[in-house]
Amino acid sequence: VPTPMKRILTLCLGLVLAGTASGCGTPADAPADKSAAPASAAAENPAMPAMPADTSGETPAAPSPGEIEIQEVRATLTPSMGAVYLTVVNHGAQSDRLLRVECSVAEAAEMHESREEKGMMTMVPHPDGFEIPAGGTLALQPGGKHIMLVAPRMFAASGGTIPLTLHFARAGTLQAQAKVAALGEGAERP
Amino acid sequence: MKPGPTRRMAVTAVALLLALGCKGSPKFNGQAVEPARPAELTGVNWDGRPFRLSEHKGQVAVVFFGYTYCPDVCPFTLAKMKQLYRRLGARAEGVKVVFVSVDPQRDTAAKLAQYVPAFDRRFYGIHIEPDALEAALKPFDATVKYGLPQGGLEAEGFYLVDHTANFFIVDRQGRLRLKFPPNATVDQMLPDLEKLLAT
Numbered sequence: 068v069p070t071p072m073k074r075i076l077t078l079c080l081g082l083v084l085a086g087t088a089s090g091c092g093t094p095a096d097a098p099a100d101k102s103a104a105p106a107s108a109a110a111e112n113p114a115m116p117a118m119p120a121d122t123s124g125e126t127p128a129a130p131s132p133g134e135i136e137i138q139e140v141r142a143t144l145t146p147s148m149g150a151v152y153l154t155v156v157n158h159g160a161q162s163d164r165l166l167r168v169e170c171s172v173a174e175a176a177e178m179h180e181s182r183e184e185k186g187m188m189t190m191v192p193h194p195d196g197f198e199i200p201a202g203g204t205l206a207l208q209p210g211g212k213h214i215m216l217v218a219p220r221m222f223a224a225s226g227g228t229i230p231l232t233l234h235f236a237r238a239g240t241l242q243a244q245a246k247v248a249a250l251g252e253g254a255e256r257p
Numbered sequence: 258m259k260p261g262p263t264r265r266m267a268v269t270a271v272a273l274l275l276a277l278g279c280k281g282s283p284k285f286n287g288q289a290v291e292p293a294r295p296a297e298l299t300g301v302n303w304d305g306r307p308f309r310l311s312e313h314k315g316q317v318a319v320v321f322f323g324y325t326y327c328p329d330v331c332p333f334t335l336a337k338m339k340q341l342y343r344r345l346g347a348r349a350e351g352v353k354v355v356f357v358s359v360d361p362q363r364d365t366a367a368k369l370a371q372y373v374p375a376f377d378r379r380f381y382g383i384h385i386e387p388d389a390l391e392a393a394l395k396p397f398d399a400t401v402k403y404g405l406p407q408g409g410l411e412a413e414g415f416y417l418v419d420h421t422a423n424f425f426i427v428d429r430q431g432r433l434r435l436k437f438p439p440n441a442t443v444d445q446m447l448p449d450l451e452k453l454l455a456t
């Protein structure tokens with residue numbers, strides 16, 4: 068469906084123009100302390116104001132800061148494709164929803180789920196995103212729910228990071244940096 | 258005719274044989290492929306050389322299907338294989354890892370050369386001609402379903418492919434013996450491979 072894709076593209080482009088993604092992916096962007104959880108990004112970067120172009124129709128009620136925590140943000144990139152995995156913890160008393168993801172170094176970022184039936188792997192798109200229940204967790208993991216990156220321009224960026232903008236229905240917009248795992252190092256789940 | 262001692266002895270012998278037979282066959286974590294059948298795959302490896310699975314008898318092979326535009330499952334599968342090789346150490350020489358593309362239109366040998374060796378240069382990445390693919394998948398009971406091209410992307414005509422993602426284990430005699438589900442772990446596969454390496 069071209070419409071949401073175009074919207075993602077437009078938003079991606081907008082981000083680049085706004086300079087929010089300047090120098091993205093260079094090792095300089097990586098946290099100085101590599102042992103630190105790469106996902107502290109959410110806590111470090113205050114939420115951006117909701118995008119005026121957001122036509123999802125949902126009016127985010129003001130959430131208390133830190134209600135949504137993003138952890139373990141990591142990416143695997145191949146020459147043609149990529150996937151981002153992360154964990155979202157909802158400390159709030161109301162459910163939230165990850166509505167949309169943008170990544171300035173990919174042509175598109177889509178929320179998908181790999182599902183198995185009798186050995187056959189099927190890709191199920193989630194255009195409406197993923198819910199994070201109140202007090203619960205959303206885990207995006209290899210072989211399950213994930214953010215698919217089409218044609219990432221970052222291949223071989225192992226050890227670096229790629230920038231992500233995550234739009235939540237309630238918590239608004241959060242920035243995160245995904246640490247790019249070396250190819251073939253994603254087998255052990257954290 | 259009433260059952261005489263000969264018949265009773267025969268029954269006992271059969272029972273004994275069955276018991277021994279059960280004891281003699283090793284227990285596997287993987288699901289047995291019944292009947293075990295000769296496995297064959299013919300194509301071109303990522304390095305441009307012709308590949309024929311039956312020419313690799315004497316080694317155990319782990320065969321699976323995928324494609325290079327696969328965002329999630331295939332890199333995860335190849336990562337497991339990399340981990341498997343690490344765990345096998347020197348014994349990895351006896352185990353072939355064979356990635357077979359189910360997307361021959363996009364996955365030329367050149368494309369596979371950018372992909373498969375990036376995980377491990379010892380892995381095979383096989384291109385099978387489009388008109389031969391269906392027949393090649395059949396003995397593995399593997400299927401492929403091509404998604405519709407998505408519009409609006411620079412990567413023109415981009416599409417996803419649903420495919421069988423089981424791991425297939427071929428023994429040293431070239432027979433397809435075992436099958437593991439896509440979510441199988443290296444811990445589950447390793448003991449089976451070790452048993453097959455010993456037989």
